[in-house]
Amino acid sequence: MSIHVPLPLPTQPEASPPPALSEKEQTLYDLVLEHFSAAGYTLPDVAQEKAALTMDEKFWLSYECLLRYLRATKWDADEAIKRLEDTLKWRREFGIYDQITPEHVEPEATTGKEFIFGYDTHGRPALYMxxxxQNTEESPRQIHYTFWMLERAIDLMGPGVETLALMIDYADKAKNPSISTARTVLNILQTHYPERLGLALIAHLPWLLHAFYKLITPFIDPLTRLKMVFNPVINENGLFRTAMDAEAWNAGSVSRVFEPEQLVQESWNGTQPFKYSHAVYWEALVKLCAERRSLMVAAWHRIGGKVGTKEWEVKVAVRDKTMNAQVDAEKTDNDQLQS
Structure with missing residues (x-):
């Protein structure tokens, strides 16, 4: 039987809470936190009536978010503040919270050219491309769709997970985007989504398309380049970065990137018979992400609802609530059967 919906979020991922900061790191973090937590804080260079932070923006400015920008700026607090404010304004202008809706991007989704399915061995959600x-001509909506999907992958990150696994499949005479579109997407990723890419696995890449990647390589951050794996090895044991890793895994000295049961069968040799059926998948994804985000926002409010709240605490609260609900449902089912 085929599967047409996303796999559920792992309820008990092997993850640890954020590590303690050094004294210097804590001092720099506190500077950034105090800046955005100040009473009456408003975004600079924004009309006064719109300059105050919204609830969505305060939710976005988590403990981990501030740290991602500090690390991306090599712990320069002033530069981190500037980049955070630039991203806050970009998110408004781009329409993350209001314009880029499921209804707006759905025409891009009908063929399944992008979908989220499964999690790697680090608990990172897999975003397939x-x-x-490809079913549409290049347009701003194509770019909107890419980042709408990225936002949904972020929704589906469990406790301790801040990055995703990008899975690009070049089978079946795939076409590249234009250099202009590729540069735009890369610029947004590197500027407004620092430290969100955990790994980029690029499968079935013919030698002709290597030229495309050579052309865009100068625009890719060196750290991002290190996360790119071309033509990874996929066998009955799962997915590995290299043939050497696959051999070493048999000896138990290296970990795999994906277990077979978290991979789709088509093109990736997994055990999940996933087939993209737009009418089923789209409704399931939109509902799953909306419900999870609603739970996270509710947990955020319970914890205090302020800038600097830890994503870890929010996600653990949601995980525990979900697990308790599952236990209660199973108990109810058992009671009904016994009666």
């Missing part, structure tokens, strides 16, 4: 299933 299938360029051969």
């Amino acid at each position: 299938c360029p051969s299933k």
Whole structure:
């Protein structure tokens, strides 16, 4: 039987809470936190009536978010503040919270050229891209769709997970985007989503398309380049970065990137018979992400609802609530059966 919906979020991922900061790091973090937590704080260079932070923006400015920008700026507090404010304004202008809705981007989704399915061995959600299933002409909406999907992958990150696994499949005569579109997407990723890419696995890349990646390589951050794996090894044991890793895994000295049961069968040799059925998948994804985000916002409010709240605490609260609900449902089912 085929599967047409996303796999559920792991309820008990092997993850640890954020590590303690050094004295210097804590001092720099406190500077950034105090800046955005100040009474009456408003975004600079924004009309006064719109300059105050919204609830969504305060939720976004988590403990981990501030640290991602501090690390991306090599712990320069002033630069981190500037980049955070630039991203806050970009998110408004781009329409993350209001314009880029499921209804707006759905025409881009009908062929399944992008979908979220499964999690790697680090608990990172897998965002698949299938360029051969491109169904529209290049337009701003294509770019909107890419980042709407990225935002949904972020929704589906469990406790201790801040990055995603990008899975690009160049099988079936896939086409590349234009250099202009590729540069735009890369610029947004590197500027407004620092430290969100955990790994980029690029499968079935023919030698002709290596030229495309050579052309865009100068625009890719060196740290991002290190996360790119071309033509990874996929066998009955799962997905590995290299053939050497696959051999070493048999000896128990290296970990795999994906277990077979978290990979789709088509093109990736997993055990999950996933088939993209837009009418089923789209409704399930939109509902799953909306419900999870609602739970996270509710947990955030319970914890205090302020800038600097830890994503870890919010996600653990949601995980525990979900697990308790599952236990209660199973108990109810058992009681009904016994009666």
